Amino acid sequence: MNAGTPILTAAQMRSAEQALFDAGVDDYGLMEQAGAAAAAIIWRAGGLRDTLVLCGPGNNGGDGFVIARLLRTRGVAVRVAVLGESGTSSSRRARAGWDGPVEQLATAAPATQLVDALFGTGLSRGLDPAVAARLCDLSASASHSYAIDLPSGVDSDSGALLSAVPHFSICIALGALKPAHLLYPAAGHVRRLICADIGIPASDLAHQLMPPRLAAPGPDDHKYRRGLVAVVGGTMAGAGILAAQAAARSGAGMVRRLAADGLRHGADAIVTQDAQTVDALHDSLDDARLAAVLVGPGLGRDATARARLEAVLRHGHPLVLDADALTLIDVEQIPDGAILTPHEGEFTRLFSDLPGSKIDRARSAAERSGAIVIYKGADSVIAAPDGRVAVASGSSHWLSTAGTGDVLAGLVAGRLAVTRDAFRAAGEAVWLHGDAARRAGAAFIADDLLAALPAAIAARL
Numbered sequence: 001m002n003a004g005t006p007i008l009t010a011a012q013m014r015s016a017e018q019a020l021f022d023a024g025v026d027d028y029g030l031m032e033q034a035g036a037a038a039a040a041i042i043w044r045a046g047g048l049r050d051t052l053v054l055c056g057p058g059n060n061g062g063d064g065f066v067i068a069r070l071l072r073t074r075g076v077a078v079r080v081a082v083l084g085e086s087g088t089s090s091s092r093r094a095r096a097g098w099d100g101p102v103e104q105l106a107t108a109a110p111a112t113q114l115v116d117a118l119f120g121t122g123l124s125r126g127l128d129p130a131v132a133a134r135l136c137d138l139s140a141s142a143s144h145s146y147a148i149d150l151p152s153g154v155d156s157d158s159g160a161l162l163s164a165v166p167h168f169s170i171c172i173a174l175g176a177l178k179p180a181h182l183l184y185p186a187a188g189h190v191r192r193l194i195c196a197d198i199g200i201p202a203s204d205l206a207h208q209l210m211p212p213r214l215a216a217p218g219p220d221d222h223k224y225r226r227g228l229v230a231v232v233g234g235t236m237a238g239a240g241i242l243a244a245q246a247a248a249r250s251g252a253g254m255v256r257r258l259a260a261d262g263l264r265h266g267a268d269a270i271v272t273q274d275a276q277t278v279d280a281l282h283d284s285l286d287d288a289r290l291a292a293v294l295v296g297p298g299l300g301r302d303a304t305a306r307a308r309l310e311a312v313l314r315h316g317h318p319l320v321l322d323a324d325a326l327t328l329i330d331v332e333q334i335p336d337g338a339i340l341t342p343h344e345g346e347f348t349r350l351f352s353d354l355p356g357s358k359i360d361r362a363r364s365a366a367e368r369s370g371a372i373v374i375y376k377g378a379d380s381v382i383a384a385p386d387g388r389v390a391v392a393s394g395s396s397h398w399l400s401t402a403g404t405g406d407v408l409a410g411l412v413a414g415r416l417a418v419t420r421d422a423f424r425a426a427g428e429a430v431w432l433h434g435d436a437a438r439r440a441g442a443a444f445i446a447d448d449l450l451a452a453l454p455a456a457i458a459a460r461l
């Protein structure tokens, strides 16, 4: 998987900054660099619009003073309003560099553009209600608003809203992404996210999910080398058929649907095998060429479903567990290296007691189960047992419709068969699923994603 922009917690950000200072980087110099990067983005987006910069008491406020000074040198009509005194040496220096008037947040008049430099990663609790209300009012009066590093009031590590938070046109992340840039609800308060490079080294295991690089088949490829996928059917045939069709359009060489419902077809390219009985299912799974097996979509939750799941587990093929399989299985039964695709409810049933942010919980679940976990949602988090994490952003909210999970599960199985690398397959599948949704537009149904998949794949070759 391509390494995307790193995601750092507030503590990781502080140690990354400290490492720079230990290596001789001047701490005020870093603030100047951060402020200059942010000012350049605001200048490009906003030009000469009159601007109000809100500066808080910490280094986020310091960034605000640098931004104000630099915008003014470009001829922008800038005003500054503060909340309290500047409390760090760098922020005091930045404030001293601003030679314009300083207003108070409580009484400052609105402007066309608002720059929120009240709080960043140092926020420890929600804003005072009067301060939060003031921020929301000033933001509502502005036509464009910019959050410096983070919208003030969001918890950087979890993406929770600690107080009322307005919606921002642009959030300028400084040095690295923070979990709150990608995790909901905070992620929903920013229309556009830009990460400004200020020389923070990319050292962490968590990254934003990037567009994958896929390979087209070569001259020596054949259907088995490209990957044979089996989709285990159950009581609800439609879910398995959707998943099998997604697997068939994922780049895999061949897909078999091991049907429990007779021989109802989806696409003619999919081989449907009659595997109604557990014995027949065993026979079908007894094939060393199987590169990925998907079980769960439409499986059912009764004794027959459980027997089918246990048959699958006994064969030891590379596995994707989805939907009903995640409801039937216990954590200790999950084979090492399997891929799990839980939504919130399934995740909570399997791993109820895990603390922390969605990233923390996905990472702990992967470590505990030995599996690759795709913790689904508007902000899907992919975690591996070795600590690697990729977070997908910007997915279409139209995906919240029946059957899209079956399509994702089929895609995951297909990419697993192609790549034989579970973490990579998970990332590729989540990306392609999101891109297919973007291509499908509005009010689509799960079947429409299937039609969009070849173009999504072609775009990544």
Ligand SMILES: NC(=O)C1=CN([C@@H]2O[C@H](COP(=O)(O)OP(=O)(O)OC[C@H]3O[C@@H](n4cnc5c(N)ncnc54)[C@H](O)[C@@H]3O)[C@@H](O)[C@H]2O)[C@@H](O)CC1
Pocket: 017, 027, 028, 030, 031, 034, 035, 056, 057, 058, 059, 060, 061, 063, 087, 088, 090, 118, 119, 120, 121, 122, 123, 124, 125, 126, 127, 128, 148, 149, 150, 174
């Ligand atoms: N270390 C550095 O030199 C750099 C820091 N950067 C900026 O610095 C920010 C982090 O700075 P800080 O650690 O100073 O933190 P913040 O500026 O986010 O805020 C910390 C201050 O706010 C107070 N505080 C926290 N929650 C509060 C609340 N709810 N109500 C009132 N006061 C509250 C704290 O006691 C502290 O005084 C980053 O987000 C980024 O904007 C960037 O300039 C890059 C360089």
Ligand SMILES: [K+]
Pocket: 060, 116, 117, 118, 119, 120, 147, 148, 149, 150, 151, 152
């Ligand atoms: K801010």
